[in-house]
Amino acid sequence: MPKIVVLPGDGIGPEIVASAIEVLKVVAPDLEYDEHKFGGASIDAYGEPFTAATQEAVKNADAVLLGSIGGAQDSHWNTLPRHLRPESGLLALRKALGVYANLRPIKVYEGMEHLSPLKPELARGVDVLVVRELLGGVYFDPERWINEMEGFNAMRYKKHEVERIARVAFKAAQGRRNKVTSVDKANVLEVSEFWRREVVRVRESEYSDVALNHEYVDSVAMLLVTNPSRYDVIVTENLFGDILSDLGAVLPGSLGLMPSASLGDGAGLYEPIHGSAPDIAGQGIANPTATILSAALMLRYSLNRPEAADRIDAAILRALNENPTKDLGGSAGTQEFTQTVLQLLKETVSA
Numbered sequence: 001m002p003k004i005v006v007l008p009g010d011g012i013g014p015e016i017v018a019s020a021i022e023v024l025k026v027v028a029p030d031l032e033y034d035e036h037k038f039g040g041a042s043i044d045a046y047g048e049p050f051t052a053a054t055q056e057a058v059k060n061a062d063a064v065l066l067g068s069i070g071g072a073q074d075s076h077w078n079t080l081p082r083h084l085r086p087e088s089g090l091l092a093l094r095k096a097l098g099v100y101a102n103l104r105p106i107k108v109y110e111g112m113e114h115l116s117p118l119k120p121e122l123a124r125g126v127d128v129l130v131v132r133e134l135l136g137g138v139y140f141d142p143e144r145w146i147n148e149m150e151g152f153n154a155m156r157y158k159k160h161e162v163e164r165i166a167r168v169a170f171k172a173a174q175g176r177r178n179k180v181t182s183v184d185k186a187n188v189l190e191v192s193e194f195w196r197r198e199v200v201r202v203r204e205s206e207y208s209d210v211a212l213n214h215e216y217v218d219s220v221a222m223l224l225v226t227n228p229s230r231y232d233v234i235v236t237e238n239l240f241g242d243i244l245s246d247l248g249a250v251l252p253g254s255l256g257l258m259p260s261a262s263l264g265d266g267a268g269l270y271e272p273i274h275g276s277a278p279d280i281a282g283q284g285i286a287n288p289t290a291t292i293l294s295a296a297l298m299l300r301y302s303l304n305r306p307e308a309a310d311r312i313d314a315a316i317l318r319a320l321n322e323n324p325t326k327d328l329g330g331s332a333g334t335q336e337f338t339q340t341v342l343q344l345l346k347e348t349v350s351a
């Protein structure tokens with residue numbers, strides 16, 4: 001039986017993870033769950049965001065399903081030494097799993113154009129895959145400090161880090177529209193010039209059938225929301241990918257629609273791209289779609305169950321049309337939306 005480590009986390013995390021588990025229990029009833037406190041919840045219980053017991057559990061998991069971590073701007077967690085904060089736990093989890101490739105699909109499904117704030121002709125058919133490097137760049141460089149006079153972080157990329165993420169992007173493009181846009185800031189940064197050089201080298205030696213172009217991150221921030229159809233696969237470094245993918249949530253219409261899969265050589269990590277949404281936590285109105293779709297990605301990538309994943313995708317699509325959540329202008333709360341998804345899944349079984 002595949003073992004799934006479940007980390008609900010903080011804020012809306014427990015609400016949206018509960019929905020995803022309800023859905024998984026219908027389409028993959030044999031999965032085994034091992035739930036652990038993580039992030040702020042773990043800090044409050046054990047004094048650290050990612051305990052040794054949780055580290056041990058994820059090491060032995062087939063996949064990890066995460067809600068979200070972190071608190072509001074004025075949270076007591078933000079006054080702790082940085083290595084003891086929820087976000088440090090998340091970075092440590094990604095590192096422990098070795099998940100260097102964060103796949104963040106931005107999709108406007110057919111019939112969902114009306115949920116997008118974009119003009120229908122722009123929203124129609126949007127299908128961009130952001131491949132975000134997840135274990136390098138400013139988030140991870142060991143050289144970092146803060147003192148009375150300055151704060152310092154560095155963006156550094158090594159050859160093997162660019163090489164492996166470029167391969168993921170080119171391979172993904174081969175199964176899609178065969179085009180990769182590498183996003184950087186090579187007009188200013190040496191690290192980006194290096195990134196660009198390595199991406200070109202990987203293409204020339206291994207993926208010459210895939211079209212490659214380069215764009216600067218500032219211009220992509222504009223073009224992604226004004227001309228999304230120019231993109232197939234976007235490959236970029238950690239910080240740029242973090243920001244661009246939240247921006248990409250404008251295309252389908254909500255952060256609550258944006259799933260992700262983080263992959264390396266071992267177990268995958270599946271989480272919505274959004275955070276713990278402290279402003280709506282505990283109100284029962286969070287959109288669980290991103291987490292449910294992340295669970296579908298888990299079935300696809302880690303558990304090799306594409307049919308179960310397809311069932312979830314189809315039910316979500318119908319549920320979003322029939323009973324949209326509040327962030328999309330509808331009236332469904334987390335539970336009502338989840339019940340709609342479950343009902344639709346049951347109908348597909350009996351059909």
Ligand SMILES: NC(=O)C1=CN([C@@H]2O[C@H](COP(=O)(O)OP(=O)(O)OC[C@H]3O[C@@H](n4cnc5c(N)ncnc54)[C@H](O)[C@@H]3O)[C@@H](O)[C@H]2O)C=CC1
Binds near residue numbers: 068273276279280286
């Ligand atoms: N992977 C993770 O666990 C991440 C954690 N964070 C942490 O989350 C905390 C809050 O960060 P914010 O900057 O406020 O970003 P956020 O992504 O939590 O929220 C931004 C806005 O989107 C809304 N939103 C997010 N998810 C939603 C959903 N499923 N349904 C409906 N509305 C949704 C929120 O209500 C809020 O207005 C911080 O502590 C931050 O560090 C932020 C990003 C990722």
Ligand SMILES: CC(C)CC(=O)C(=O)O
Binds near residue numbers: 087090242273274
């Ligand atoms: C909270 C950060 C560690 C990361 C983040 O914003 C993300 O991965 O989307």
Ligand SMILES: [Mg+2]
Binds near residue numbers: 242273
């Ligand atoms: Mg983010």
